[in-house]
Amino acid sequence: MTTHAAIHTSLWGDNALPLRPAGQVMNLERLGAYHQSRLSFMRTLVRRIFRERWSIEPAIFELDKDGYGTVVYEVDAPNGMFSFVLFSDYLSADERNDRVIATKWDLTMALVEGKVDRQYVEQLRLNVPKQEAGRVDSRVFVLSRANRSSRNFGYVVDQLASGQQPDISKISEVGYLYRTTAVYGSGKLGMADWEKVHSKHKDFSRPFAGEMFVCLMLRNFSLLQVEHIARHRSPETFGAMQPEIKRYFGIGNSTGLGMAPYLVNHPLLINQWVEMRELALARIRTLGGIDKQVLATLNELIERSAQHTLETITEDDWQTQNNKVVIEDMTKLGGFIETGFNSWNELVAFSEQQCSLQGQEMLVSIMLEMHPELVDELEDFHCSDEQLDLDPLMPTSELKDIIERRYEWALAIDFDAEGARETYWYRSEEKMEPRLGSVADIEGKKKQMALGVGYAVRKCYNHLSNYIEQNPGHTTARFMVAHPKLRGIVRRIQGMDRCIYGDIQANLLDRDVLPMHLLRCKLAFFGVSKFDPRSRLWVRNTMFQGAPLLEDIGKPFVDDWFMPLAPKQ
Secondary structure (H helix, E strand, O other), X not given: OOOHXXXXXXXXXXXXXXXXXXXXXXXXXXXXXXXXXXXXXXXXXXXHHHHHOOEEEEEEEEEOOOOOEXXXXXXXXXXXXXXXXXXXXXXXXXXXXXXXXXXXXXXXXXXXXXXXXXXXXXXXXXXXXXXXXXXXXXXXXXXXXXXXXXXXXXXXXXXXXXXXXOOHHHHHXXXXXXXXXXXXXXXXXXXXXXXXXXXXXXXXXXXXXXXXXXXXXXXXXXHHHHHHHHHHHOOOOOOXXXXXXXXXXXXXXXXXXXXXXXXXXXXXXXXXXXHHHHHHHHHHHHXXXXXXXXXXXXXXXXXXXXXXXXXXXXXXXXXXXHHHHHHHHHHHHXXXXXXXXXXXXXXXHHHHHHOOHHHHHHHHHHXXXXXXXXXXXXXXXXXXXXXXXXXXOOEHHHHHHHHHHHOHHHHOOOOXXXXXXXXXXXXXXXXXXXXXXXXXXXXXXXXXXXXXXXXXHHHHHHHHHHHHHHOOOOEHHHHHHHOHHHHHHHHHHHHHOOOXXXXXXXXXXXXXXXXXXXXXXXXXXXXXXXXXXXXXXXEEEEEOOOOOOHHHOOOOOOXXXXXXXXXXX
């Protein structure tokens, strides 16, 4: 694992940069206040594609007049050739279902290493449209499916066929033509595992790069397909969509509890993601200059963030209130800047005193836009060795010191309070998806997942304290012999002590835990926007809205699609 200290020393010398403390950063509500940023995976992927000028061209394009058929793109990247294979099938209204229990979809897709011949495409055709019911081989490393937007797809086709442009106000309500219902990778259904992708395919060796690329290609195809259908429907009156309207279309996504456990089960990786974001912020606070151009850009981005939030439509009262507060926070920040400020630290301090967590973290994202020269190179440090090693020779007194120092937050929680251990997490046998249960369900509790890190640390600490009283001077190995069931949490405690961040400082077993914060955090690292919660357990959002188009590759590229706004019409 590449640590903050190693990265900092190699790039900036020995003076430590002022990182925000873990107690502040890893607060669950603050993690749930994250926004997309310059280091989000969608942004870093698009920068890479445009910087390296990937060639992405259709090798097979066999769509009928209604847009059904097969399309294969060949992706020529600097370190290899790949194929994006897509199947478009007719889906009747009674078969349409966005839930995980669905068995048919409008589009199914696969990202494959190398070129594909007709025989292999036919093999994929027999399996990819089946998704979980099919099987693929290790040439495939991402599998996905998507459904059309019932409000937008037909409307946009009709508009283009009649020579009209889609109405922006209508598009703002649902900013996509397709929404994904799953994007699979990392060895599922016979696909290549992450170790193979990471070591063999450098073009997709960053976390979730392959998955993000499939969503980008889905967005590109959605725009191509509506024009294809409209052109065939009415060739005499057809008019192509204006590029600025195309760029405003993203891809829809719905995310549920399936994403939440990832943040708990991959602490070293999450530490790396958070640490790079915090290191970027620290660099700007310490080294980022402030001149007239920077101030002008800062004001523009604050206004843009407020307008983008205003254009975010949600039916959820909680999110609506959050959005109102963010807009108010942006007004406060704009007012403070007008009075004059002398340093980034001054601006951050003002936000922490006067703005909500949502507003504070929006400012962090805005600041990361200000100095690309201090931020962009950190995108190469999002991977991590995820091995948590157990040190059996560590004295038990040292283990106890680590818990008291690093897990002070867990020791401060009263796990005997009412509702403190009422929730448990388990995996559905039917769809292998995480769910929330109540301790009242005794049988279900037997299937619970080990996500209550804080409670596990507390139990370990209690046993350890009693053990040390009776056996001072013993090693961790002897403690493990006496308490073998604690081996997992001891390994985590020892392994995480080499990190700054990584552990979410919250009781995930509490009756009032809000999984939405976990979903929001991971989605922000992906780079999504326009969060629209449908309950406390799942959220709709938009991907790649405002991103450049594939046809823009090779043209002058300005990486400026942070918080995109509706184009004027």
